[in-house]
Amino acid sequence: MSLDRRTTLKWMFAAAATVPALQALGYAPQPQARDVAAGQAGYGTDPDLTKEWRPGGPWPLTLGVAARLTTAALCDLIIPADDHSPAATAVGVVDFIDEWISAPYPQQRGDREIILPGLTWIEAEAQSRFSKAFAALDQPQKEAIANDICNAAKGAPQFATAATFFAKFRDLTAGGFYTTPVGMKDIGYTGNVPLAKFDGPPLSVLKKVGLA
Amino acid sequence: MSFISAAEADKNTYDVIVVGSGAAGGQTAYTLTMDGARVLMLEAGRNYTPATETPMMQTNADAPLRGSGTPEKPFGFWDATIDGGWDVPGEPYTSASDDPARKFVWWRARMLGGRTNHWGRISLRNGPYDFKPHTRDGLGFDWPMSYEDLAPYYDKVEMLIGVYGANDGLENTPNSPPGVLLPPPKPRVSDLLIQQRARKLKIPVVAGHRAVLTQRLDHTRLPKLLHPGNAKAQKILGEDMQKRAACFFATPCGRGCSIRANYQSTTVHLPPALDTGNLDIVTDAMVRIVTKRKDGSAEGVVFIDRKTGAEHRVKARVVVLAASALESVRILLNSGVANGSGKVGKYIMDTVGANFSGQVPVLEDLPLHNEDGVDGLHLYTPWWLYKEQLAGKLGFARGYHFEFGGGRTMPGMGTVSGMEWINGGNYGKKFKEDARRYYGSFVGFAGRGEMIPNDDCYAELDPTLKDKFGIPVLRFHWKWSQHELGQAAHMQKTAAEIIDAMGGRYPVKPQTGEKAIKQGGIIIHEVGGAMMGDDPTKSVTNSFGQCWDMKNLFITDGATLCSNADKNPTLTIMALAWRASDHMLGLMKRKEL
Numbered sequence: 001m002s003l004d005r006r007t008t009l010k011w012m013f014a015a016a017a018t019v020p021a022l023q024a025l026g027y028a029p030q031p032q033a034r035d036v037a038a039g040q041a042g043y044g045t046d047p048d049l050t051k052e053w054r055p056g057g058p059w060p061l062t063l064g065v066a067a068r069l070t071t072a073a074l075c076d077l078i079i080p081a082d083d084h085s086p087a088a089t090a091v092g093v094v095d096f097i098d099e100w101i102s103a104p105y106p107q108q109r110g111d112r113e114i115i116l117p118g119l120t121w122i123e124a125e126a127q128s129r130f131s132k133a134f135a136a137l138d139q140p141q142k143e144a145i146a147n148d149i150c151n152a153a154k155g156a157p158q159f160a161t162a163a164t165f166f167a168k169f170r171d172l173t174a175g176g177f178y179t180t181p182v183g184m185k186d187i188g189y190t191g192n193v194p195l196a197k198f199d200g201p202p203l204s205v206l207k208k209v210g211l212a
Numbered sequence: 213m214s215f216i217s218a219a220e221a222d223k224n225t226y227d228v229i230v231v232g233s234g235a236a237g238g239q240t241a242y243t244l245t246m247d248g249a250r251v252l253m254l255e256a257g258r259n260y261t262p263a264t265e266t267p268m269m270q271t272n273a274d275a276p277l278r279g280s281g282t283p284e285k286p287f288g289f290w291d292a293t294i295d296g297g298w299d300v301p302g303e304p305y306t307s308a309s310d311d312p313a314r315k316f317v318w319w320r321a322r323m324l325g326g327r328t329n330h331w332g333r334i335s336l337r338n339g340p341y342d343f344k345p346h347t348r349d350g351l352g353f354d355w356p357m358s359y360e361d362l363a364p365y366y367d368k369v370e371m372l373i374g375v376y377g378a379n380d381g382l383e384n385t386p387n388s389p390p391g392v393l394l395p396p397p398k399p400r401v402s403d404l405l406i407q408q409r410a411r412k413l414k415i416p417v418v419a420g421h422r423a424v425l426t427q428r429l430d431h432t433r434l435p436k437l438l439h440p441g442n443a444k445a446q447k448i449l450g451e452d453m454q455k456r457a458a459c460f461f462a463t464p465c466g467r468g469c470s471i472r473a474n475y476q477s478t479t480v481h482l483p484p485a486l487d488t489g490n491l492d493i494v495t496d497a498m499v500r501i502v503t504k505r506k507d508g509s510a511e512g513v514v515f516i517d518r519k520t521g522a523e524h525r526v527k528a529r530v531v532v533l534a535a536s537a538l539e540s541v542r543i544l545l546n547s548g549v550a551n552g553s554g555k556v557g558k559y560i561m562d563t564v565g566a567n568f569s570g571q572v573p574v575l576e577d578l579p580l581h582n583e584d585g586v587d588g589l590h591l592y593t594p595w596w597l598y599k600e601q602l603a604g605k606l607g608f609a610r611g612y613h614f615e616f617g618g619g620r621t622m623p624g625m626g627t628v629s630g631m632e633w634i635n636g637g638n639y640g641k642k643f644k645e646d647a648r649r650y651y652g653s654f655v656g657f658a659g660r661g662e663m664i665p666n667d668d669c670y671a672e673l674d675p676t677l678k679d680k681f682g683i684p685v686l687r688f689h690w691k692w693s694q695h696e697l698g699q700a701a702h703m704q705k706t707a708a709e710i711i712d713a714m715g716g717r718y719p720v721k722p723q724t725g726e727k728a729i730k731q732g733g734i735i736i737h738e739v740g741g742a743m744m745g746d747d748p749t750k751s752v753t754n755s756f757g758q759c760w761d762m763k764n765l766f767i768t769d770g771a772t773l774c775s776n777a778d779k780n781p782t783l784t785i786m787a788l789a790w791r792a793s794d795h796m797l798g799l800m801k802r803k804e805l
Contacts (some may be wrong), residue, residue, distance in 0.1 A: 012738050043276055045284045045295045046258070049267040049467075052274040053289075074482060078639040082650075085285055093656065096278070105282045109749035136766045143640075149635040158759070167632060175625035178647065179272040179279075189653045191584035192622055198586070200398030 042104050055092070055099035062102040063094075066133075070119045071097055073135035077142050078173045085186035088177045096176035097169075111168060118165025125162075214486060214493070215259060218524045219515045221494050226252040226528040227800060229513055231499045231543065236534035236769035238477030238485075239369070239786045243793035245490035246404045246445040249274035249800065250704030252526060253796060254497040254515055256535070257295055257322030260329065266292065266470040268463045272624050281489070282481050288624075292329035292468035292476075296321030298733065302680035306687045306762040314724070316562075316669075318538060318746035319731035325478035325734070326496055326536065327466045328782075332588055333422040333475060334615065335375045337366050339384030341598070345664075345775045349602065350607050351695075353559075353774040356746045356755040357689040359386065365787035367392055371434050372449075372499025373475040374456075377421035385594045394426045396590065397461075400583050402575060402618040402655050403591040409713035415706070416596050420589030420615075422466065423475035423783075429453045444488070455707045462743075464622070465587045465683070486682070488570040497524075500683050501547040502531055502765060510549070510765040516681045530764045530805055533791065537771040538671055541741035542686050544752075545673050550759035555752050556742055557672050559665035560688075563737035564612060565730035566700040569656035570718035571634060576653045583619040584653070592616065595778055604664035608698035612661025612778045614707070620652040627651065633719040655711065662778045664695050665740060669732070690732045697725030704728050739781050756795040757788065764805050768792045 032177060040167065043058040063071065073091045075097070079088035088094075101112040126134040129142050136146075149155060150170075151162035177183040206212035216224075228244055230237050233255040241251050267290045272279035275289035282289075286297045298317045300711045307315040321327045340359040345352045367389055376394040379387035394701050396419035399407070407417035431453035439445035456479070456520040466475050472479040485491045496518035503511040512527035533540035537560070544556045595611030621627075628647045631637075635646050668691035673723065675686045704722035711718055722728075745751025748760035757772050758763040768789035777784075 042284050043289075045297070045301070047276075047285070047289070047291060049265060049270075052270070053276045057387060058276045080640055080644075082644055084643050084644065100277060103277060103282075105277075105284075107280075107282075108277070140242055144637055150639050152632065153636060163637075167630075167637060170637070170643070171625075171629040174628035174643075174647065175278055178623045178628050179625070181271070181273070182471065184271070187623060187628070188580045188648055189620055189651075190580050191582045191620065192271065192462050193582070194462050195582070196460075198397050198461040198584075200585075201401040201404070201583075202579065202581055205401050205581055208405070208578060209401055209405055209574055211401070211408060 018026055055095040057153055059099075059102055059104060061095070061098040063098040066123075067116070067119050068094055068098070069133070069135045072125055073137075073142070074119075074122065074169060075173045077146055078170050079177050085182050088173050090175060091180040091182050093176035097172050100176075111172070114165050114168050115172075118162065118169060121162050121165065214491075216492050216494060216522075217520070218494050218497060219514070221492060221526050222251055222524055224252070224492065226250050226526070228252070228530040228532060229254065229526060229528040230532045230534055231513060232326065232534035232536065232539070232769065233482070233493070234322050234328045234477050234534070234536065234769075235782050235785050236536075236789045237532075238325065238481030238536050239789035239791050240330065240532050240768045241491055242481040242485045244791050244797065245485045246439060246448070247487040247797050248444065249490060249797065251491050252528065252739060253483075253491060253493045254499055254513070254526075255324050255326075255493065255495045256498045256518070257324065257326075257495065258496045260294060260324040260478055261736040262329070262468045262472070262476060263470050266468040268467070268470050271622065272615060273337045278625050280295070287330060287466060290464070292466060293321050294323035296323065296327070303685075304677060304679060305685050306674045308687055308689045309634075312731070313692070314690050316690040317730065317731055318686070318688070318738070319733065319736040320536065320539070323495070325476050328475065330466045331782060333424055333465055334589055334780045335370070335373075335377075335421050335423045335783040336594075337386045337388075338362070338777045338779050339386050339786050341384045342777035342779065345610070350608050352744070354643060355742065355774045356744055356751075361755070362787050362791065365785065365791045368438055368790055369783060369786045372438055373423045373480050374425045374429050375421055375423050375783075376419075376426045378419035380416075380418040380595055382416060382418065382596075383598050393421070396420065397426055397586045400619045401578065401591045402572070403616075405572070405575065405714055406616060406655065406710060407555070407591060410593065410710050412713055413709060414596070415593055415710065417591050417593050420592040422586065422589050424586045425456060425458045425473045426586065428458045429456060448484045448487045450497050452487065455483075456480070459586050461582075461586065462584050496793075498681055498683075499535065499543055500681065502533075502543060502549055502762075503547075504549060504762075508762070510762050516683075521525065521681075529800065530766065531773070532766045532768055532796075534768045536706070537739050537769050537773075538686060539772045540767055540769055541671055542673075542683075544742060546684055550570070550752060550761045550765055552751055552761045553749055556752065558670045558741065559737060559743055560669050560671055560740045561663045561665050561773070562732050563735040563776060563778070563780070564659070564661035564663050564696045564699050565735040566659045566703040566725075566728040567656060567730075568659075568711075568722065568728075569654060569720070570711040570716045571650065571654050571707075572711070572716035573653065574712045574715055575655075578647050581620070583621065587615065590613055605721075606698070606702065608695045608702065609693060610662035610664060610699065610778070612659045612699055612703055614703075615658045615660060616655060618652070618655035625770060630719075645773070655714070655716065656705075656722050657707035657710065659700070659707065660778055660780065661696070661699045661703065662737065663776055664693060665775065666693050671741060689797055692732070697729060699725070700729040701725035737776060737781050739773040739776050742767050742771035743774050744772040745774070748767075757792040758795070766792055766796060
C-alpha cells in the first residue's frame with residue numbers, strides 16, 4: 001500500500017477538523033467541493049429527516065466477505081467487550097464502516113483509499129508472521145501486529161503507513177460504536193431526554209472541579 | 213391568503229412584494245401584515261414545515277455516516293438546511309482570484325425561512341460605538357443612525373422572538389430594558405471553570421444571549437407592548453405565542469425546532485403573519501430582476517418558477533429585497549437599478565473567525581450528568597479591551613467575542629477521535645477506559661470578530677457565467693486587512709492563555725493570523741454591498757433601507773449594514789427590518805408611496 005503525500009495531507013486535515021469541542025459548538029469543517037463520485041448518488045440535498053437510516057440504505061455497501069472478516073476482527077480488537085459494554089461488532093460497527101468507505105463523498109472516498117489498502121496490509125502481515133488469516137489469530141498474535149502500529153509516534157518507520165491506517169480505522173470504529181445507544185451509555189452520555197428544567201451541574205461535579 | 217401558486221400571484225394585487233423569507237423577509241412581512249398591508253412573499257426554495265419535518269430526538273446512529281457533514285449537508289445530516297450550502301447545484305458563483313486567501317465562499321439555503329431554520333440563534337445587540345466606528349477610530353463608515361435610533365426595535369424584536377440573556381452593563385454591550393430578556397440557562401461546569409480562570413486574566417465571562425425560550429413567552433403582556441392600539445394584531449400574536457413551547461433541553465437547535473422553542477422565521481414570523489390574512493407566499497420563486505415603471509419607480513419583479521421554468525411578473529406599490537445581502541446585491545446589479553452611487557456590491561464583509569481548542573484534565577472523569585441545556589452559548593465573553601484598543605496598544609482596530617463550549621454533548625464521529633496527541637494511540641480495554649475518561653473534558657473557543665469594510669472586498673456580475681435559470685452570477689473579490697489578521701492571531705493567543713489558566717493543554721500551538729483566520733464567507737455573516745448612508749452619492753439607501761434612486765424599492769436584509777460589529781448580524785437585521793417596515797407603513801398611509 002502506498003499513500004501519496006496529497007492523500008496523507010488531506011487525511012491529516014480532516015482529522016484536525018474533528019476536534020470534539022468545536023463539533024460541539026456546531027461549527028462545520030471547511031466547505032468540501034461538491035464532488036460526488038461519478039455514477040453514484042449521495043442522499044441528496046433534501047433527504048427525508050423523519051425516518052431512521054441504516055447502512056445500505058442511501059448507497060450500496062461494497063466490502064467483500066474477506067474484508068468484512070478482517071474489519072470485524074480489528075473492530076473487536078480496538079473495542080472489545082468489557083464490564084461496561086459489548087464489543088464493537090455486537091452493535092453493527094462493521095456495517096457502519098462499510099457504509100462509510102462506500103459513500104460517494106470526497107472525505108469518505110479518501111478514507112477508502114486508506115482503509116482498503118490497510119486491510120490488505122493487515123492480512124498480508126498476518127500471513128507473513130503467523131501464516132493465518134488475521135481473524136483466525138489468537139489474541140497475543142493480533143496484539144503483536146497491533147502493538148507495532150497503534151502508536152504512530154513510537155512506531156518504527158516501516159510501520160508509518162500502517163499506523164496511519166490504524167489511526168483512521170480506530171477513529172471510524174470509535175465513531176461507529178460511541179454513537180449507538182450502547183456506546184453512548186458506556187461513555188456516560190445521559191442527555192437527549194426532555195426535561196422540564198435544566199439544573200446545571202450537580203454539586204458533586206462542582207466539588208470535584210473545585211468550584212464549590 | 214396563504215401559500216399560493218405562481219399563476220395565482222400573477223392575478224392578485226399587493227401593497228408590497230417581499231423577496232425572501234428569512235430573518236429580514238420574515239420580519240418585514242410580519243410588521244407589514246400585522247398593520248394591514250397586503251404582502252406577497254417570494255421564496256426561492258421549497259416550502260418547509262418545521263412541525264412535521266424536524267428531526268427531534270434522533271441520535272447520530274439513525275443518520276447516514278453517523279450524521280457527519282458532507283457536501284450535500286455541510287453542517288451534518290440532521291441540520292435543518294435544505295438544498296443549501298457553500299455550493300448550490302446549478303447556482304454557481306465565481307472568484308476573481310485563484311489565491312485561496314482571496315476567495316470568498318457564499319452560503320445559501322433554498323427553503324422557506326432560509327438560514328433562520330439552522331442558525332446559531334446568537335442574538336447580540338450592536339452597541340453605541342458600533343454605529344459610529346469611523347468617528348471613534350477613523351476607519352470604515354459611520355451609520356446614518358445611532359444606537360438610540362435602533363434600541364426600541366431591538367426591544368421589540370427581543371420581545372417578539374424571545375431572547376435569553378442578562379444585563380451585565382459592560383462597555384458597548386447594551387442592556388435590554390427590564391422585562392425584555394428571558395432568564396439565561398444555568399452554566400455548564402466547563403463554563404464555570406472558564407469564568408473562574410478567565411477572571412484572573414481580567415477577561416469577562418457573562419450570560420450568552422440566544423433566541424431560545426427558556427420559559428414560555430408572556431402572551432398577555434407582550435402583544436400589548438408590541439402592537440399598541442392594534443387589537444387584531446394583539447389577538448393574533450397572543451394566540452400564536454401560546455402555541456410556542458419552552459425549550460425542553462434536548463435536540464440541537466441547528467435541526468430546527470418542532471415545538472417552536474427557538475426562533476425561526478417559519479415558527480415565529482410567518483405563522484402570525486399568515487393568520488392576519490394579509491400574506492400570500494409563493495415558494496420555488498427565484499427572483500431575477502426588479503422591473504421599472506416609466507417614471508423610474510419600481511413596478512414589481514420578474515421571477516422564475518423553479519419547478520416549471522416559467523417566468524412570472526408580479527406588481528406592487530412597494531418592492532422589498534430581503535433575499536440575503538448578496539442575493540439582493542445580485543438582483544440590483546442584474547436589474548441595473550438603484551446604483552447611481554456606483555456602490556452596489558461594494559464593501560462586503562464577513563465576520564472574522566478563528567477557533568482554538570484544548571483538553572482540560574480537571575474536567576476528566578466527572579460524575580455523569582446531562583449537559584445538553586439549550587445547546588449553544590450558556591455563557592460567552594464579550595469584547596473587553598476597548599480602551600487598550602483605542603489607545604493603539606493592540607495593533608488591530610476592532611474587537612471580537614468568544615463563543616465557547618464543551619462538555620458532554622451527544623456523541624458524534626468526532627467525540628472519540630484523534631486522541632493520539634493525548635494518549636499516543638492505543639486499543640482494547642485501555643482505549644475504552646480513555647474514551648470514558650476524556651469524554652467531556654474538551655473545550656473549544658470560537659473567536660468571532662469585526663471586519664472593517666475595505667476596497668478589496670466586493671461583488672460584481674461575472675461577465676459570462678449564468679446559473680441554471682439563465683441569470684448572471686456574482687463574481688467575488690476578497691482580501692483581509694492587517695486588522696483582521698491581527699485580530700485572528702490575538703484570538704488564538706488569548707484562547708490559549710485561558711486554557712493554560714485552566715491547567716489545560718492543546719494539540720496545536722496558537723497560529724499566525726494568516727493561518728488561523730477562516731476563509732471569507734465561512735462564518736456566514738456576510739453583510740454589506742448596498743450600504744446605507746446620509747449621502748446619496750456615497751450610499752445606496754437611507755437609514756430605512758429605502759433606495760435613493762428608487763423610492764419604492766427597499767432593502768431590509770444585511771446588505772445595508774455599514775459595519776459588521778462582532779455582535780453577529782441577525783438581531784440587528786431584524787431590528788432594521790422592523791424599523792424600515794414601520795417607515796414604509798407611514799409612507800404608504802400618507803400616500804407618499
